[in-house]
Amino acid sequence: MSFSDLGLHADLLRAVTAQGYTEPTPIQRQAIPVVLEGRDMLASAQTGTGKTAGFTLPMLQRLNDGKRPAKRQVRALVLTPTRELAAQVGESVATYGQHLSLRSHIIFGGVGQQPQIDALKAGLDVLIATPGRLLDLHQQGHVDLSVVEILVLDEADRMLDMGFIHDIKRLLRLMPKKRQNLLFSATFSNEIQTLAKQLLDNPAMIEVATRNATAEKIEQAIYRVDREKKRELLAHLIQQNGWFQVLVFTRTKHGANRLAEQLSKQDIPSMAIHGNKSQGARTRALTAFKGGDLQVLVATDIAARGLDINELPHVVNFDLPNVAEDYVHRIGRTGRAGSNGEAVSLVCVDEDALLGNIERLIKQTLPKHIEPGFEPDPTIKPEPIENGRRNQRQPSAKRKPEGQSANTGGERKRRARR
Template sequence: MTFKDLEIIPSILSALAAEGYERPTPIQQKSIPIILDRQDLLACAQTGTGKTAAFAVPLLQLMAAEPVRKMQDIEALILAPTRELALQIDESFHSYSRNIAVRHAVIFGGVSQNKQLNDLKARPAILVATPGRLLDLIGQGLLDISKIRYLVLDEADRMLDMGFVHDVKRIVRLIPKKRQTLLFSATMPPSIMQLAASLLFQPKKVQVDPVSSTAETVQQSVFMVGKENKKLLLAHLLKEQAADKALVFTRTKYGADKLVRLLVKKGITAAAIHGNKSQQARQRALHHFKSGEIRVLVATDIAARGIDIEELPRVINYELPNIPETYVHRIGRTGRAGSSGLAISFCDSEEVAYLNSIQKLIGFKVAVAKHPFQ
C-alpha cells in the first residue's frame, strides 16, 4: 500500500516524498481513512510507529480541502504532555504542510510567552500545545479555542501519568461539543478507556501490534539477583565500566528517585526523569546526560518515551517490566544505526514470570550472566 492508495492529495504526497516517506506504517494505514471519513478515533500505538503522521496528514488534508477559512480562528488543537513532544509534532506539521496554505504554531511552558504570542498573531489554523501553557494563555485572555473543530490527544496515557487529566477536562469544556476527536495512547488502561468514553463519540478503534523482535546489534544478558542485592550489583557494573553512560529503567517514580540518591552516595553521577519531575528538570537531566555531565539517567517507561539518545552503549533494566513489549522498546534505545549495544537486566525471584513472558515474546532465552552477588 502507498500513501496514494490512501487518497492523499498530491500537494501532501510530494511533501511526504521529500521527507523520504515511501509507504504508510500500519497505524497510518488504519487511522488515515477513518480520520478522512471524519470519524472519532481511539488508537493504541507505541512511540516510533509513525502515529504523528497518522493524524497530522489527514487533518491537513481535511483543512486544505475547505475553500474558505476565517483567518482568526484556531480550528485544530493537538494536546501533548511535554515540550519535547509538542516541538516534534509541530516540526512534523511544518514538513507535511510545506505545499499547502495551512498555518500552524506551538506553545509550551518553561519559556517566555512573548515569541509564542507573536506566532499566534499569524493566525494559525493548527495549534500544538501543552495543557498548562494553553490554559495560562486562555486565562490571560490571549487565546480563544471556542472554534475548535478537531481535537487530538497524543500520548494520552502519559498525559494522565503526569497529572494533566483535570487540565484536559477543563480544556474540553472550552471547545465545541460538535468536533472530531482523536485519542492516541501507547497503552489502554481503564483510566484511558474512561477518558475516551467521556471525549469520543462512537469512535473507531485501531491497534498496532507492539514490536516483538529485538535488534541483532544488541547483546542481551540477565543477572539473577536477590532484590536486596540489586543496588550493589548496579554500582559494581557501573564502576566496572566507568567510561560508559547507561540508561537505567525502574518501574516507579519513587524507585527512580531512590536509586539516584543511592548512586550519588556511591560517587556515581546520576539524575532521574519521570512524570513527577517538572519539564525544566527533565530537560536539564537529559541535557546533562547527553553532554556527559552525568553518567546515569534513571527513567520510568512513560517519562523516557520519545527520548532519542545517540550513541547509548547500555540499557539496564534495574526492574523488569511487567509488560513484555516494554522490554523490547527499552532495549531498542541502544544498538541503533548499526552500532553495538548492551542490554542488561536484573531479575529477582518475584520477576521470573516477567522474564519468562519476555523470552516467550522475543523467541529465545536471554543469556544468564554470573556476578559477585549471587
C-alpha cells in the same frame, strides 16, 4: 502500498518523500484513511511505529482542504503529556506541512510565555500543547479554542497517569462539541476505554500490536544483582560490551542525578534528564545524546514516551518501574521501526514482585543472568521500595506530577512547570 495510495495530496507526498519514507507503516495504512474520512478514532500502537505521521499527515490535509475562518484561529489541537513529545509532534507538523500555508506552534511549560503569546496573537491553525501551560494561557485570555475542528490526545494513557484528566476535561469544555477526536494510547487500559466512551463518537478502533506486548526485535534480559552493586554492574556491562547511546531508567530524580555523576566519574560520559531539570538542560542533554557526544542518558519515567531517538540500541532498567505497563513504554525506546534493540534490567531481591508483575503483563518469562563477579548474596532480605513514581493508583487530583516537591504551592503553579 505507497503513501499516494492513501489519498494524500502532492504537497504532503513531497514532504514525506523528502524524509526518505516510501511505504507507510501499519498504523499509517490504517489511520490515515480513517482520519481523512473525518471519523473519530481510538488507536493503540507500539512506540516507534510512525503513529505521529499517522495523524499529522491527514490532519494537515483536512485543514488545508477545509473552509478557513475569516480570522486565523486554532483549528487543530494536539495535546501531549510531556514537553519532549510536544516538541516531537511540532517538528512533524512543521516538516510535513512545509509546503502548505498553515501555521503551527508548540506550547509547554518550563520556558518563557511571551513567544508563545506572540504566536497565538499572530494566529495559528495547529496548536501542539501540554495541558497545564495551555490552561494557564487560556486563563490569561490568550487562547481561543472555540473553532477547534480536530482534537488529538497523544499518549492519552500517559496523560491520565500523570494526573491531567481534570485539565483535559476543562479544555474539552472550551471546544465545540462537534469536532473530530483522535485518541492515541500505548495500551487500552480500563481508564482509556472509559475516556474513549465519553469522548469519541462511533470511533474506528485500530490496534496494530498486541495489547501490552513488547516489540519482537527487542532482546530482553534480566541480570540478578544486589542493590548495592547495581552501579558497578552497569558500568561493567557498558565498558565490557562497548555499549554506546545507552538510555538508563531510574525510579527517582535523585537516583538519576547520582547515577549520572557516578558514571561520569568512571569515564562514562552521562547526564540526567527528568522533571526537575530546566527545559534548556533537558534539551542540551538530549541533543548531546542524539549527536553521539553523550554515552549514557539517565532518565525517569517522564522521559519514557517523550524521547524520539532513531535506532537507539540499548535501554537499561537500573530500577524496575513500580507499574508494569511502564516497562513496556520504557523498553519501547529501542527496537523501533524494525531495528534491533537490547533491553537489560538490573533486578535486586527488592524487585522480585515487580518482575513477576511485568512477566505476567507481557506473558513472557524473561531470561535471567548472573554476571561473574556480581553474584547476588542469597542472605540479603528484601526491603520495601520507597519513593516510586506511584505505588498505587491515586485520585489524580492528589497525585503530584514528577518535578513537584511537597512544599510547592498551588495546582496551577505545579502545572506551569510542565
